[in-house]
Amino acid sequence: MSEPGETSGSGRDRLRELLDAVLEGADDGVPRTLTQMAGDAFTSPFHFNRLLSRGAGEPPVAMRRRVMLERAAWQLQRGGTVTDAAWAAGYESVEGFSRAYTKAFGHPPSTAAVSHWLPAPNGIHFHPPESLWVDSQEQVLSPLTEQLVMHDLDDTTALLGLAKGLPAEVVAGVRLPGHVVLEWDGPEESIGQVLEATVWSKECWVASIEGLSMPVRNRSDDVATLAERHEAVGARWLAVVRDIERRGAWEDRLIDALCEPPESFQIGSVIAHVLTYAAHRRLLARMMLRMAGVEVDRGDPIEWLRGRRGEVPSA
Structure with a gap:
């Protein structure tokens, strides 16, 4: 052949x-x-x-x-x-x-x-x-960037799906008293707070990149609401990253007027920031889900990619 x-x-x-x-x-x-x-x-x-x-x-x-x-x-x-x-x-x-x-x-x-x-x-x-x-000249996301972004979105969706099946008191239950990931995001002591911060991070940064006003933060840990918010911002986030790649704008700088005072950020560092803390929060959410007695996978991108490609997992 x-x-x-x-x-x-x-x-x-x-x-x-x-x-x-x-x-x-x-x-x-x-x-x-x-x-x-x-x-x-x-x-x-x-x-x-x-x-x-x-x-x-x-x-x-x-x-x-x-x-x-x-x-x-x-x-x-x-x-x-x-x-x-x-x-x-x-x-x-x-x-x-x-x-x-x-x-x-x-x-x-x-x-x-x-x-x-x-x-x-x-x-x-x-x-x-x-x-x-x-189109022989097309430029798209590198395979690594595409996998990092899509794994983050799919994995967050999966975690929200697990949390949907839990009673509200379990989602809101304090698992790590006083825990803070980033001081400006507030406490992340429960499953709901961690998942909400994961969604909010993208909502905030997408608004900055798109040149929109700072969105009003809804700190509700209602999982159905969080799933709707994630679905909406996830599509915008993917479109933003793909546009940055298409324009070769990784070295461009964003003057973020939503900050007090306004700050300057390299676009590539913003994407890395969001993906880094999203990965940390997904692992944190897994730990809390296990503390609540929920069976959850490892969140391994290797296993995610195999499943996405329809491959049979190796023994």
Whole structure:
């Protein structure tokens, strides 16, 4: 078998065949599993995932999901309904489609996208009406930055999901009396306070980067409210980081007028600051959840990435 990107002795373009298997049936709106895609490429799911990830720099399930969302954005730009776009993209509900779209584009599907293209590590995009376009000059987040940002967002979502199942008194219960992570953020003595500070940090910094007024902090540790806040700010945070990468603005400086007095920050250091303390708080939340008798995983990005790619964990 030829390596991805190579042409075999029979003149076959193996990478093109793999891409065809990923996008097969994209116009019928029927979801396809990794096993189904691999079957069309006459290979096992493991090898299909490995070959395409190596040849195109993106796992097949993630690529199909992204290209389908790009097509949905194009359909919406042309006046299509959210319901029709959701069905055509293979989603079983408008709510699920709206969450995925908002996370990907940084705004809900009711707001028109400036471009229907999403960042792609391989420059492969949906090209209307039913084709692909390869942008050879595209610059996107480095794999490391993308993994750090997405792991933080997904892991916070998972922790909020665990906390949702707990009684309010357990969420608000003091686990570490007097504990403070950063003095300006206030006490973080409970599960609820730690999760709220995790969400608030992004809300605060996104407002600064976007040039908005300081948001009013809602210190409520109601987990349903926190989950809504995280979903909203998470999409904006991802869009902000991707825009910084696209513009190569890591060395730019932010004059933060929300501080008293105003301070100057290097953009790259701001992103590192948010990710560093988010990681610390996620581990802190895990410790508190265990103290409350809740079973929780390790939050290991290695295990997260394997799960995201559909890989079978090693023994």
